[in-house]
Each structure stands twice: as C-alpha cells, then as structure tokens.
Amino acid sequence: MTDLAHWPTDTADPSTEREIATETMTLNMGPQHPSTHGVLRLVLELDGEIVVKCTPIIGYLHTGIEKSCEDKTYHKVVPLTDRMDYLAPMLNNYAYCLAVEKLLGLEIPERAMYIRVMMAELTRIASHLVWLGTHAMDLGAMTVFFYAFRERERVLSMYEMLSGVRMMSSYFRIGGVSEDLPFGFEREVRTFLDDMERDRLDEYETLLTSNEIFIERSKGVGYISPQDALDMGLTGPPLRAAGIPWDNRKTCPYGGYEKFDFEIALGTNSDVYDRYKVRIKEMRESVKIARQALEGMPEGRFRAAHPRYTPPDKKMLATSMEALIHHFKYYTEGFHPPKGEVYVATETGKGELGCYLCSDGTPKPRRVHFRGPSFINLESLPKMAVGRPIADLVAAIGSIDIVLGEVDR
C-alpha cells in the first residue's frame, strides 16, 4: 500500500511534483488463466501496463513421471511418455524408444523406421495445428481455431486407426511399432497430405499472414537476441526464428532422418511473427517428409525380431512353446539391458526432446530423465516479456508453445 504520508500535499509546486510516489503493482496471472495454456502461473510486477518483472511459477501439473519410470520395466515406460507432451504423444514415445534401442544396440527394421518417421511428422503437424489455433485465439482471431482443429481431428482419427486410442496412443514400441499399418491407412494419409498441401495450409495463411491485426500484435513482439536464445538453451521454432538453423533432424540425425529431403525453416527477426512463419513452413516441410516416407515405405517387419529385447510375434504363440515362454518372461520380468547410460536428442514440434537413460543392468531403469523443450523454452519468457505490455506477454507465451504436462513432467 502507498504510504499516504509521502504524498505531496501541493502538486502545483514543481519542486514537489517529482516526489510523487509511484510504485509497481504485483499481479498474479494464472494458474487458471486461458492465455497461460494450462496451469502456468506468472507473478508479474507491473508499472501501469508495462511488465517490469515476470516470474513463472510451475509445478502445478507435476506428476512425477520420471520417478514412476524407475518402478516399471523398460517397455512399460512407453505409456507414461505419452502423458508428457500430450499434444504430440508419438514424438515422446520416439525419444524414449530411441534411447532404449541405443542402449540395447538394437537395429530396427527399415519399415518400422519409415512408419515412425511418417507418424512423427503427422504428429508434428497435429502439434503445430493446436499451437496455431490457440495462439491465434490468444491474439483475437477465433476462426483459425476451428480450421486448425478440423485438420487435427483427422490426425487423431489416424491414431485411432493405428492404436485404438485418439490421444495416448503408445504406438511406438521398443524395437519398432506395436502393429503394422491397418488396411486403408495409406489412403487416409495420402488424402490428408494432399489436402494439406493443396489448400489447408494456404487457408490458415490467408487468415493470418497478412492480417493487419495479427501483424500489429506479433511483429517485433517477444524479441530475444540469438545470443540470449543460445544462452537460455532455447530450441525448436523459437531458436530457428532467431536465424540459427539448429534442427536435430539435420544437425544430429536420428531414426533415419538423413534419408529424407527437407529444409530447415528459418526466421530472421526472432519475434512472434517469425515464430509463426517458421511453424507454418515446418508444417509444409513435414508434409513433404511424411509423403516421402509414405511413398518410399518398404515391405518387411514392423518390429525387430530379437530373442530377448522384443516380444515374439502374436501368431507364434499358438504354435511355439518357446515363444509362449518368451512372451511370458518379456511381459512379466522384462529384459536385462547392458549397464550404461545414453542421451538421445530428438526434435519435437517444441524443440529438443532429450531422453537420458541410465541402466544398472536390472530390468528397471535406474533413472529416466527427459529434457522437456517446453520447460527450458519457458525459462526465457521473462527475457521476452520484460519492458512490454501484458498483451505482448500473452503473445510471447503463445509463441513459445508450451505444454504444461511437459514443463512439469
């Protein structure tokens, strides 16, 4: 509260006018606030409408996923990873499975590799579509939301075709994927990619790219210098919007991405508008990659056949006693990986999702740690927001694209 004793009594006197006490106001934003995208809480110090200090407070969605992983055998961790970034479940499965496969030294079949790349890119599109809809809604454009969710729904139906579940699909498994592609799936993907390429992405751009209000709200907003971006460990579209072509699919390729032809989407200005442009470009590139994976899809197994590290084929269980024993042992005891530790860096729609895995030779991991991109990208929010009005803060939060399930894990 303002101390009334310090208030000048005669404001007409110019010598006392300077002494007018001004103070900043502390405002609590969130955790239940529509533009904080979940349960993010920000403690803002405001000078009028200008943000002087911004302190993010997280942890409202902390579910102890990393701790729970230590209680499960390796293959049972996969469903937990779905729940981190719940808008891109397959990309989380991907990072975890790659880490386990690296630890085991397991080669995965070509077909599984292609299915994974295709599904990862469709997931990236779905994740970007949710971002696009909600971000545009934050900035006052309601319509984009309906368009974006219309297309996202189609990706979710594809998940349903694959795994029976719309969101928590757990489709990627250690050594490959859980099932082969169902009948009619290729056609579904092809029509989706055709639609996206032909007009859907252009539709979104018609609504936003040269929209006067959108440009006013996003150009020059949420700026962070490339040096700061690297110092704060920013990855993903915000880093690429700053002009640094760092994309793990190119710079340290994993899971067969070196076979695909695509470009890194780049921005120049490191503001909210450029992050929007980068993500739109990324969706176009994802369509390209998914199409290459679809057209080049080889025949073969969808999961590696390993005597210890992958379960036997279902049809073998009816004829082979050994397969039945192996199946039982696999799902009850698990398998014993070699001792060691690995870190695998993958690129999700939000940035670098790293999976650190430490094994002590028992069927349960000693430690599973995820480098959630949202967590670290959120850390640079104060750098983007300070010195600008609250309305720009809302734009900046949207442009980072956080998912609180991944921030808090």
Place this chain on the structure above:
Amino acid sequence: MPDPTPESNSAPMEEALLPPTSPPPPLSVEGLKERFGDQQLAVTDFFGELTMVIPAEALLDVCHRLKESPEYNFNVCMDISAVDHLPRQPRFDVNYHLASVPAGHRLRVKVMLPGPDPIIESVTSLWGTANWWEREVYDLMGVVFTHHPDLRRIQMPEDWVGHPHRRDYPTGKYAVTFTPPPPGFEPGK
C-alpha cells in the same frame, strides 16, 4: 498471397553462432584427455557418446574452458540431471549435457558427489539455462548448488519435505495437499 516483407530488427547473424554445414569431425577421447590433462579425469566412449568424469572442484574451470575455447565452443547447456546410485559411494552423479552449436558436438560432463548432502558449484554464470535445471535437480534430488542466484524448489511445493527422486524416497506415499497429515506423518520417511 502477398507476403509482407519483414523489417529486420536484429543485427546480421554472427558467423560464430551458425551450425556447421558439413558433419564435424567427432570429438576424440585422446583429444579431450590431452586438452584437460592437468585435471584428474576419465573419458569414456559409450555408443559414440563421450562422457568426461571430472572431480567436483574442477567443474567451473573445465566448463569455462569447454565453453570458451574455440575448438570446443560448447555454448549451449542442453540438460542437467542427477542420478542417485544408492548404495554406491560416491552416491550421486550430476550430468551436464553440453552441445556446441557452431561445431555440432555433444559431450556429457559428469561429476560424482558423495551423499547424503551433495554440494557443488553452480554453472549459472556460464549458461543462463542452468538456472532452472539446477533448481530442478535441487528440488528433486537434493543437490545444493552454491552461488546459484535463486535456489528454490521448482516442481514441488515450497514447504515440501524431502527430495522425491532419491532412491530412498518411496513412491506411493505422500501427504495430500489441503488436508492435515496424520500426527507423526513425514513425507519421505
């Protein structure tokens, strides 16, 4: 569709920040051993991932040299995490996953700390991103980082007792927030 040309509000990108155009020569175990030979360290290669184990006192010095020397240039600290190796002594591993954007390298720097009250120097002066990572490691594993600007809990509530990621902290036993715990109940015991 008309594309509004953006007016650039940033300086031209410095060459030094851009990633390499061709795959870089991999880091070598011998090279690291030679470069940091004055420190007592071990370098291992597991599936192409280099791990450098260094004593806790050398952390700031080694990290500073890794970041500033032009041949390594590890300008991004991707991840900091800790592992509890109970009952091993030293009990805790703190892992720093570094990445070099200009050179395209990755390296894990590992420090082993004795339990149950591990203390280590903070690297926030080198990488800004270490701030939240160290808070998380402190919160969940109980590693204290000295000279950290703001060492508070980040995931758990501020009044939480214990560090949930330690191996001697049981799962499935927790006090429900908003209800008074039964007398004598202590989380983590």
